[in-house]
Amino acid sequence: MQSWEHSGFSVYAAPKMEADDDEARLFLARYLKKSPLAETRFSIDETGLEPVVV
Secondary structure (H helix, E strand, C coil): CCCCCCCCCCCCCCCCCCCCCHHHHHHHHHHHHCCCCCHHHEECCCCCCCCEEC
């Protein structure tokens, strides 16, 4: 596996968040609300076959 090209996928296994930790839950909610990609970087592919990133 070390010879494979890095795909960019990774996992962060943080300590689990307690159900009554309101501050952590709000932080997570704000993080998840953000889109990982900007909508302005996408355009419509008229063929409908594949998404296009500009």
